Amino acid sequence: MSIGIPILEIANVTKSFKGWRAVCGASFDVGRGSITALIGPNGAGKTTMFDMIAGFSRPDSGQIRLARHNITGLPPHRIARRGLVRSFQFPRVLAGMTVLENVLLAAPRQTGEHLLSMLARPRLARDREALAHIAAKEFLRLFGLNAWSDEFAGTLSGGQRRLLGMAQVLMTEPEIVLLDEPLTGIGPGLAADIFDIIASARQQSMTTFLFIEHNLDVVMRRADEIVVMVEGRVIGAGTPEAITSNSQVIDAYMGDMRKWDFQ
Numbered sequence: 001m002s003i004g005i006p007i008l009e010i011a012n013v014t015k016s017f018k019g020w021r022a023v024c025g026a027s028f029d030v031g032r033g034s035i036t037a038l039i040g041p042n043g044a045g046k047t048t049m050f051d052m053i054a055g056f057s058r059p060d061s062g063q064i065r066l067a068r069h070n071i072t073g074l075p076p077h078r079i080a081r082r083g084l085v086r087s088f089q090f091p092r093v094l095a096g097m098t099v100l101e102n103v104l105l106a107a108p109r110q111t112g113e114h115l116l117s118m119l120a121r122p123r124l125a126r127d128r129e130a131l132a133h134i135a136a137k138e139f140l141r142l143f144g145l146n147a148w149s150d151e152f153a154g155t156l157s158g159g160q161r162r163l164l165g166m167a168q169v170l171m172t173e174p175e176i177v178l179l180d181e182p183l184t185g186i187g188p189g190l191a192a193d194i195f196d197i198i199a200s201a202r203q204q205s206m207t208t209f210l211f212i213e214h215n216l217d218v219v220m221r222r223a224d225e226i227v228v229m230v231e232g233r234v235i236g237a238g239t240p241e242a243i244t245s246n247s248q249v250i251d252a253y254m255g256d257m258r259k260w261d262f263q
């Protein structure tokens with residue numbers, strides 16, 4: 001399988017909790033600029049894997065590399081500084097600040113070309129503060145939050161907070177974004193929007209997205225690579241087409257998958 005240049009390389013990673021092996025010898029790569037789904041049944045070890053990648057827990061053994069740097073066991077802030085951002089199911093939103101201010105807070109000190117290309121507005125490069133403002137407004141528009149721009153963030157609904165959290169994540173100009181079940185608690189209309197925004201961020205700036213998702217219909221339509229975990233192991237990886245015809249994956253996880261219509 002070829003996934004181009006890997007931005008993330010997971011090699012033989014193992015993690016146990018009190019003797020229970022949540023992840024056992026898992027290996028996979030994530031291609032730079034890919035939209036990769038990590039799927040598998042409940043308890044397969046997906047979130048545990050995300051925790052280790054983002055530095056929230058330390059693998060017992062194995063290695064994790066980000067852009068060829070060994071990041072195994074580094075603390076989260078050092079991994080974040082290398083451009084890996086994880087979105088939270090319940091993002092930390094400052095309720096007493098406006099929605100716009102919350103997005104601006106996430107802007108890097110040096111708003112750079114990455115963000116410019118993401119928004120395809122290269123001529124605005126000069127004034128960084130103005131640029132951050134424009135970028136924040138643009139993200140709020142993309143996420144359907146512009147009408148709330150000057151409201152206190154505390155007034156947003158749970159679903160809107162999730163969207164604000166996503167806007168904050170993209171505002172940091174990440175190299176790679178980890179999303180754990182990003183559609184939970186978001187209605188179907190907005191769910192489609194989120195993946196449209198992901199697709200355009202990838203296209204404009206080569207941002208990589210690795211997401212955990214149980215909805216196979218979404219996975220098959222939106223991911224260009226899929227990694228399948230079952231009982232702590234990676235049992236298959238490849239394009240949606242390759243995964244749907246992988247007999248090991250079908251046997252272990254997607255038994256009745258052939259009846260799906262993924263067109």
Ligand SMILES: Nc1ncnc2c1ncn2[C@@H]1O[C@H](COP(=O)(O)OP(=O)(O)OP(=O)(O)O)[C@@H](O)[C@H]1O
Pocket residue numbers: 017020021022040041042043044045046047048049
């Ligand atoms: N902090 C912890 N302490 C003890 N056991 C844990 C801990 N975190 C996870 N586990 C166990 O490790 C296994 C893998 O859990 P994990 O949350 O990674 O699965 P998952 O693939 O994300 O599942 P789901 O799809 O339900 O979110 C499970 O058996 C879980 O109970």
Ligand SMILES: [Mg+2]
Pocket residue numbers: 046047048
């Ligand atoms: Mg999970």
